[in-house]
Amino acid sequence: LALLLFGIVERLHGPRVAGWLAGFPIVGGPLLVFITLDHGMPFGSQAALGAYFGLVPWLAFTMTYAFCSRSMNWLWCSLIGFTVWSGVAVIAVMMQGASHWMEIVPLAAFLAALFVYPRGEPSDEEREHVWWGLPVRMVAGAGLTIVITQFAAALGSHWSGIFATFPVMGSIICISSHLQYGRHAVQEVVAGMSLGLASVGTFCFALYIL
Numbered sequence: 001l002a003l004l005l006f007g008i009v010e011r012l013h014g015p016r017v018a019g020w021l022a023g024f025p026i027v028g029g030p031l032l033v034f035i036t037l038d039h040g041m042p043f044g045s046q047a048a049l050g051a052y053f054g055l056v057p058w059l060a061f062t063m064t065y066a067f068c069s070r071s072m073n074w075l076w077c078s079l080i081g082f083t084v085w086s087g088v089a090v091i092a093v094m095m096q097g098a099s100h101w102m103e104i105v106p107l108a109a110f111l112a113a114l115f116v117y118p119r120g121e122p123s124d125e126e127r128e129h130v131w132w133g134l135p136v137r138m139v140a141g142a143g144l145t146i147v148i149t150q151f152a153a154a155l156g157s158h159w160s161g162i163f164a165t166f167p168v169m170g171s172i173i174c175i176s177s178h179l180q181y182g183r184h185a186v187q188e189v190v191a192g193m194s195l196g197l198a199s200v201g202t203f204c205f206a207l208y209i210l
Helices: 002-013 015-022 028-039 041-053 055-068 074-096 100-116 133-151 157-164 168-181 183-209
Strands: none
Touching: 028 041, 028 157, 028 183, 041 055, 041 074, 041 100, 041 157, 041 183, 055 074, 055 100, 055 168, 055 183, 074 100, 074 157, 074 168, 100 183, 168 183
């Protein structure tokens, strides 16, 4: 339903607003709640910290996808983006067990993203809305959410948190915008998403310290 809403908003207000909404904890929030209910508060608190650090690989994916979209198709952008996400996710898990000073890294990554994408370039492609766009987004989003819900908790609290902020909405909106509207729309999506991720970071860190 969230992806249906994003699709409607995108058609009415453009990719940047849809990207901004995709940065909200619509997927990660419920996942963290379910993980906490299933495994208890200590596990849930560490998962929330993992989700907070998960902002770093999320940003790495979106920035990589946006950069690659300037000269590559959606498939190559996705493969490279998820490869980068995987590598940065491993580093993010390692940082969680280090000093508390490392907790500033997601904030620094967020501020760096705002500096790189302070505003999106206007999209100059003709936006032709195809009939299959919204159904494909909804099916893909539901499938990814089910997979993450089923397997994330088995990986431990740190990886559960990382997967709670896996860019489900972000990746689907980036790919579908790339397919339907072109590379400039991807830049707008990433610019909006960079702003929206502030809510995810605030939510996850607040859940961790509480």
